[in-house]
Amino acid sequence: MSTNHTATVRELIRQHYPSLTQSERKFANALLDNYPAAGLTSITIVASNAGVSSPTVARMVKKLGFKGYPEFHKALLRELDAKGTGPTQRRNNWSSEAPDSHLLNRFAQAVTHNLQQTFSQVETDRFDQATYQLADADQRLYIVGGRITQALADYAFTHFQAVRPNVSHMTSSSATWPHYVLDMKPGETLLIFDIRRYETNLLRLAEMVRKQGVKIVLFTDQWGSPITSLTDVAFNCWVEIPSGWDSNVSTMMLLETMIAAVQEQRWPEARDRYERLDELFDKTHFFRKFT
Structure with missing residues (x-):
């Protein structure tokens, strides 16, 4: 079952870290040490770079709530893309999905969410x-x-x-x-x-x-x-x-x-x-x- 990807992969790793096995934690730590670059290649390469097996990587990404490695990989790519967006693109991103509520309410909800997550x-x-x-x-x-x-x-x-x-x-x-x-x-x-x-x-x-x-x-x-x-x-x-x-x-x-x-x-x-x-x-x- 796919998770709600409003959370970053880093955040998901921290949330699920206690439930990870020792080998899964080894991959998680390697990813966090070089984030998100360490997860932007194929599953075989990222597993080899972290010193674990491909099945270990596959199991961990499913524990994070992803259907599989391709979905996990896409999530990291979206984060990488978000890092470089300027004001115009950011405005386009939220305005295309903006609800009908007043901007004051949307700001209040966004800021409250940011504080809670932080x-x-x-x-x-x-x-x-x-x-x-x-x-x-x-x-x-x-x-x-x-x-x-x-x-x-x-x-x-x-x-x-x-x-x-x-x-x-x-x-x-x-x-x-x-x-x-x-x-x-x-x-x-x-x-x-x-x-x-x-x-x-x-x-x-x-x-x-x-x-x-x-x-x-x-x-x-x-x-x-x-x-x-x-x-x-x-x-x-x-x-x-x-x-x-x-x-x-x-x-x-x-x-x-x-x-x-x-x-x-x-x-x-x-x-x-x-x-x-x-x-x-x-x-x-x-x-x-x-x-």
């Missing part, structure tokens, strides 16, 4: 690992985003700078990035935001910093940026909405949860920074006083 896929140990890395003020934290996600990077920087010292916001101009990389040291962390259509400059940056021993925390979409294979921790956030653009709501919500977790891990040091920061704001009369 948070249901976050493993607590991965979340805690990222929290620990972002809270470690002994190591500098660098933050960078892309054309659209630069707004998320700016938001993250504003908050993390208040919570902890040694935070650098890398500018939106990739021409300046080598200056930051020059001073990066092993053990430091780079927080990256990258959603479709994934940016080549961000991938090159990740490759450079990885070679220098810098840890990478990535916020990406449900299909997964190519940077995923270079990360210590990656979070997949669901982004599709009835629009030519993707949504940052689930990404922002997960980011705000992470900021709160880092704040709690650094309390009471963070409290002291907040109090000193307020004293500086008072001296500059930055905020209006009502008393």
Whole structure:
């Protein structure tokens, strides 16, 4: 019986992982390590590359809810195609199947679904690992985003700078990035935001910093940026909405949860920074006083 393929293959693997046999998990892990490329050839080749038999692959894809390997293969190809779509194609995709309900309702349903899918896929140990890395003020934290996600990077920087010292916001101009990389040291962390259509400059940056021993925390979409294979921790956030653009709501919500977790891990040091920061704001009369 065919499954409902609104879920990505990656998501289906995570859902069914506990029920997989050892050999099936070996193929699943090989696919996730090089996703989705490792599943885009024939069943014989993908089985051979993963070191398992073709029947093992066939059994696993059926456990995921596919009728057989061809349907599984097509699902991966659809995901690959979705990664590269621009605003016009995205708008065409949803408008051709748009229900009669008001756009407000369709947006509310889409965003609610995105939030549910995003948070249901976050493993607590991965979340805690990222929290620990972002809270470690002994190591500098660098933050960078892309054309659209630069707004998320700016938001993250504003908050993390208040919570902890040694935070650098890398500018939106990739021409300046080598200056930051020059001073990066092993053990430091780079927080990256990258959603479709994934940016080549961000991938090159990740490759450079990885070679220098810098840890990478990535916020990406449900299909997964190519940077995923270079990360210590990656979070997949669901982004599709009835629009030519993707949504940052689930990404922002997960980011705000992470900021709160880092704040709690650094309390009471963070409290002291907040109090000193307020004293500086008072001296500059930055905020209006009502008393």
